Amino acid sequence: MTSTQERPAAEIGAPRKRKEDARLITGRTRWTDNVVLPGMLHLAMVRSPFAHARILGIDTEAAENAPGVMAVLIGTDLADEQGALPNAWAVVPEQKAPTHPSMAVDHVAFAGEIVAMVVARTAAEADDAAELVDVDYEELPPALDLKASAADEVLAHPDLGTNVSAVWTFDSAESGTGQDVDAAIATARESGIVIEREIRQQRLIPAFMEPRSIVVDPTAEQLTVWSATQVPHFVRIFIALVLGIPEHKIRVIAPDVGGGFGGKLQFTPEEVLTVIAARRTGKPCKYSESRSESLMSAHHGRDQVQKVTLAATKDGTVTGFKAELLADMGAYLGLVTSAIPLLGALMYNGIYKFPAYRLTFTNVFTNKTWTDAYRGAGRPEATFAIERLMDELAAEVGADPLEIRERNWIKHEEFPFDTVTGMRYDSGNYEAATAKAKELFGYDALRAEQRRRRESGDPVQLGIGVSTYTEMCGLAPSRWLGSMGYVGGGWEHASVRMLPTGKVEVITGTSPHGQGHETAWSQLVADRLGVAFEDVEVLHGDTQIAARGLDTYGSRSLAVGGMAVLAAADRVIEKAKPIAAQLLEANVDDLDFTGGRFGVRGTESGMSMGELAFAVFQGHKLDGSDVERSLDADATLDPDDFSFPHGTHLCATEVDTETGGVKIRSYVSVDDVGLVVNPLIVEGQVHGGLAQGIAQALFEEAVHDESGTLLTGSFVEYLVPSAADLPAFVTARTETPATTNQLGVKGVGEAGTIASTPAVVNAIVDAVRHLGVTDIPMPCSPYRVWKALQEGTRS
Amino acid sequence: MTRVTVKVDGSSYTDDVEPRTLLVHYLREQLGKTGTVVGCDTGNCGACTVHLDGRSVKACSVLAVQADGHEVTTIEGLATNGQLHPMQQAFHENHALQCGYCTPGMIMQSIDLLAENPDPTEDQIRLGLEGNLCRCTGYQNIVRAVKAAAGGAK
Ligand code: FES
Numbered sequence: 001m002t003s004t005q006e007r008p009a010a011e012i013g014a015p016r017k018r019k020e021d022a023r024l025i026t027g028r029t030r031w032t033d034n035v036v037l038p039g040m041l042h043l044a045m046v047r048s049p050f051a052h053a054r055i056l057g058i059d060t061e062a063a064e065n066a067p068g069v070m071a072v073l074i075g076t077d078l079a080d081e082q083g084a085l086p087n088a089w090a091v092v093p094e095q096k097a098p099t100h101p102s103m104a105v106d107h108v109a110f111a112g113e114i115v116a117m118v119v120a121r122t123a124a125e126a127d128d129a130a131e132l133v134d135v136d137y138e139e140l141p142p143a144l145d146l147k148a149s150a151a152d153e154v155l156a157h158p159d160l161g162t163n164v165s166a167v168w169t170f171d172s173a174e175s176g177t178g179q180d181v182d183a184a185i186a187t188a189r190e191s192g193i194v195i196e197r198e199i200r201q202q203r204l205i206p207a208f209m210e211p212r213s214i215v216v217d218p219t220a221e222q223l224t225v226w227s228a229t230q231v232p233h234f235v236r237i238f239i240a241l242v243l244g245i246p247e248h249k250i251r252v253i254a255p256d257v258g259g260g261f262g263g264k265l266q267f268t269p270e271e272v273l274t275v276i277a278a279r280r281t282g283k284p285c286k287y288s289e290s291r292s293e294s295l296m297s298a299h300h301g302r303d304q305v306q307k308v309t310l311a312a313t314k315d316g317t318v319t320g321f322k323a324e325l326l327a328d329m330g331a332y333l334g335l336v337t338s339a340i341p342l343l344g345a346l347m348y349n350g351i352y353k354f355p356a357y358r359l360t361f362t363n364v365f366t367n368k369t370w371t372d373a374y375r376g377a378g379r380p381e382a383t384f385a386i387e388r389l390m391d392e393l394a395a396e397v398g399a400d401p402l403e404i405r406e407r408n409w410i411k412h413e414e415f416p417f418d419t420v421t422g423m424r425y426d427s428g429n430y431e432a433a434t435a436k437a438k439e440l441f442g443y444d445a446l447r448a449e450q451r452r453r454r455e456s457g458d459p460v461q462l463g464i465g466v467s468t469y470t471e472m473c474g475l476a477p478s479r480w481l482g483s484m485g486y487v488g489g490g491w492e493h494a495s496v497r498m499l500p501t502g503k504v505e506v507i508t509g510t511s512p513h514g515q516g517h518e519t520a521w522s523q524l525v526a527d528r529l530g531v532a533f534e535d536v537e538v539l540h541g542d543t544q545i546a547a548r549g550l551d552t553y554g555s556r557s558l559a560v561g562g563m564a565v566l567a568a569a570d571r572v573i574e575k576a577k578p579i580a581a582q583l584l585e586a587n588v589d590d591l592d593f594t595g596g597r598f599g600v601r602g603t604e605s606g607m608s609m610g611e612l613a614f615a616v617f618q619g620h621k622l623d624g625s626d627v628e629r630s631l632d633a634d635a636t637l638d639p640d641d642f643s644f645p646h647g648t649h650l651c652a653t654e655v656d657t658e659t660g661g662v663k664i665r666s667y668v669s670v671d672d673v674g675l676v677v678n679p680l681i682v683e684g685q686v687h688g689g690l691a692q693g694i695a696q697a698l699f700e701e702a703v704h705d706e707s708g709t710l711l712t713g714s715f716v717e718y719l720v721p722s723a724a725d726l727p728a729f730v731t732a733r734t735e736t737p738a739t740t741n742q743l744g745v746k747g748v749g750e751a752g753t754i755a756s757t758p759a760v761v762n763a764i765v766d767a768v769r770h771l772g773v774t775d776i777p778m779p780c781s782p783y784r785v786w787k788a789l790q791e792g793t794r795s
Numbered sequence: 796m797t798r799v800t801v802k803v804d805g806s807s808y809t810d811d812v813e814p815r816t817l818l819v820h821y822l823r824e825q826l827g828k829t830g831t832v833v834g835c836d837t838g839n840c841g842a843c844t845v846h847l848d849g850r851s852v853k854a855c856s857v858l859a860v861q862a863d864g865h866e867v868t869t870i871e872g873l874a875t876n877g878q879l880h881p882m883q884q885a886f887h888e889n890h891a892l893q894c895g896y897c898t899p900g901m902i903m904q905s906i907d908l909l910a911e912n913p914d915p916t917e918d919q920i921r922l923g924l925e926g927n928l929c930r931c932t933g934y935q936n937i938v939r940a941v942k943a944a945a946g947g948a949k
């Protein structure tokens with residue numbers, strides 16, 4: 001009756017090929033843009049070409065009369081209905097923010113903001129008609145430069161009276177977690193070393209490959225929304241809160257989703273407007289953005305100015321660290337825009353023991369595209385700053401950068417370690433990861449080659465860049481989120497359903513968009529229940545199926561969502577045990593559960609999970625009203641704490657001192673992400689993360705002109721690297737289990753991105769430091785490297 | 796409207812299309828070949844790559860009318876009798892995809908690459924895939940998959 005085979009518990013850790021691939025490699029996919037419904041209408045958005053302007057009038061007549069057009073809607077039509085888009089994180093109680101309408105009503109605050117929407121029979125007709133919408137703007141001076149905007153030179157939102165949204169400070173002396181940083185710096189100025197830097201974290205664009213797309217079906221009882229989103233559960237709640245539609249009348253589906261990287265962690269104007277269009281017309285409506293629209297209007301990431309100061313003794317022992325950050329919010333606060341600097345604010349100490357620490361960030365509005373989460377969200381910025389400074393400190397002391405790091409890092413026997421920022425690092429072994437990285441890299445040989453090239457004055461110089469990192473991941477303990485001003489929680493939910501034929505359905509509240517949860521969660525459950533990997537189906541991304549969940553971001557899915565899956569599977573076993581005892585006519589205490597089978601100790605008697613599932617389905621032999629006729633179980637898990645993956649990355653670059661050209665010669669990453677469920681998936685996550693981090697170092701930057709127009713508005717100008725731009729990576733792991741969850745897993749999604757950017761920039765600076773270069777702004781294009789060399793030689 | 800007759804994944808279709816219709820939109824919207832996707836509007840991403848008479852083209856840079864009388868193969872037509880094409884198999888074996896959005900185009904381009912050069916070096920593979928962007932994988936496993944498929948073909 002059952003096809004469930006018994007299988008030893010060997011799934012966790014196995015390099016399982018992914019289940020999801022079968023549909024993805026054959027084109028049997030369901031992207032949101034594939035959804036076609038009877039009578040479906042198409043939307044086109046009219047977007048402001050100006051960064052800051054008053055809307056004097058909009059003439060829609062020509063568009064309304066264009067072929068196929070059903071409606072043209074402008075902001076004044078929607079003023080009552082559209083509400084305001086939410087920000088979910090007040091980093092300080094007095095945080096300021098402008099109202100964020102989905103469609104601008106009387107003014108626009110960034111180029112790309114929606115000012116009108118056309119609803120038509122076909123996408124082409126909608127696009128054509130959108131061209132006919134005539135908007136009369138009065139241009140206003142735009143606030144563009146971050147520093148000038150912080151000083152309120154030009155106001156992005158004159159009504160707000162200031163560009164400053166919030167100022168947040170953490171001081172270790174005040175909070176009792178460390179000493180006074182100003183005193184440490186004063187001492188170092190007298191008798192030690194002080195390193196000061198201003199670092200520009202350029203603006204980046206997440207640039208997921210699948211553009212965003214939304215389909216809304218207003219027919220039938222529930223409003224059904226398909227969206228290319230990372231966060232279907234958030235979208236459901238916010239449609240309810242923003243538009244006043246009762247939550248239980250909304251179903252949100254995130255079908256196959258083509259990447260996100262934080263860029264689809266958002267509740268968007270386009271989602272609101274597609275719902276409005278569908279409700280107004282009574283017909284299903286679809287909006288799919290073009291790439292140019294995506295690059296200009298989907299939220300951007302990074303964009304900070306970091307003023308950082310490191311104090312140390314003469315031998316390179318760090319005595320204090322201070323940072324003052326300016327963070328560009330862009331024109332509006334998205335879901336967690338305000339908290340991006342906060343997510344890094346307690347991590348600038350990295351893997352080190354700093355006695356004193358102060359960090360202040362100032363969130364600033366400008367008339368640019370709003371920013372929000374992008375892979376790493378705050379932690380790449382933190383890691384970059386400290387890892388750049390550690391290299392500068394090493395240069396100042398005249399020591400090897402790895403030696404200086406080791407002098408300051410937390411030793412493996414010192415865990416758990418309470419950091420100067422009040423975080424508790426549960427585990428880690430920086431010595432082991434570094435030793436492994438050095439060996440794989442051939443560190444000493446490369447240093448020798450570097451010396452040779454320097455001595456011979458080779459026009460191509462070799463540089464070695466180091467980056468050691470840790471990050472807090474697994475967002476997040478709900479208590480922590482609450483204490484920091486976030487309105488939501490950080491738990492995750494899962495259900496395990498035992499089907500009559502012995503197959504298993506796992507329902508997860510995480511919402512994968514490339515991470516392979518269908519495979520990894522199957523491995524977890526196959527292991528725990530002793531069923532075959534193939535017999536487990538993982539369902540997700542549909543609020544009607546996965547009713548409870550908080551979705552996928554912040555390297556949380558395995559450490560929080562996966563552990564919820566395990567907890568649910570454990571409950572299935574708990575529920576099954578007394579039933580098995582009844583059916584086997586044995587005492588519960590005499591039962592063993594191994595390899596998917598309940599056995600009566602000391603006898604041959606037993607039954608498999610699959611047989612049990614069928615017996616429960618029949619119910620014939622179950623006795624007693626207290627025995628529930630179901631093995632299904634749910635679990636909601638709130639993590640006790642973060643997990644802290646870490647690692648050592650080493651990068652060798654060849655820098656052509658004549659042209660400024662940079663070539664990555666080798667890249668080694670050794671990451672400690674705790675216990676690994678599927679090494680193939682982990683390796684893939686590391687590769688992808690490295691590529692994005694390297695891209696920040698070398699290629700990518702969202703550039704606006706002096707009127708606030710995005711110059712990098714297509715893939716011609718915004719340089720997402722191709723295969724030809726990237727090196728092969730050597731990746732390896734050490735495994736120090738986390739102690740904050742039952743398996744010892746940590747997160748991996750953001751690690752590569754967090755670590756790689758400083759490794760590359762350190763390598764470039766290291767190659768040319770002897771030529772007087774001590775810094776190069778990102779992205780380190782050939783021109784910028786060349787320019788730094790010219791300036792270095794002059795000084 | 797212009798009448799076109801195109802053979803797509805082994806079946807013949809005759810349709811009226813607007814002259815400005817791009818091949819990728821014809822495939823997706825008129826024929827329901829949604830395995831082929833659109834990732835940009837400037838011909839840079841390669842997500843839409845299909846084969847036109849056996850050679851890879853970006854279906855967003857070809858008009859449907861240009862395919863008139865020709866043969867198109869999409870990702871959906873690669874497997875034969877339920878057998879995956881060796882390149883599809885290689886992508887699966889080597890974990891060469893994550894979100895999978897670039898994958899149809901990447902596979903079509905990779906097949907073309909090996910047709911041109913059956914035994915490419917790593918650098919030749921990277922150069923040959925230059926017109927196809929992937930945001931997820933960092934390309935390493937894609938390169939590995941193409942190498943594996945080349946090895947298998949020998
Ligand atoms: S969609 Fe054809 S190249 Fe991007």
Ligand code: FES
Pocket residue numbers: 209258259514891892893894895896897898928929930931932
């Ligand atoms: S697998 Fe996601 S873009 Fe390539």
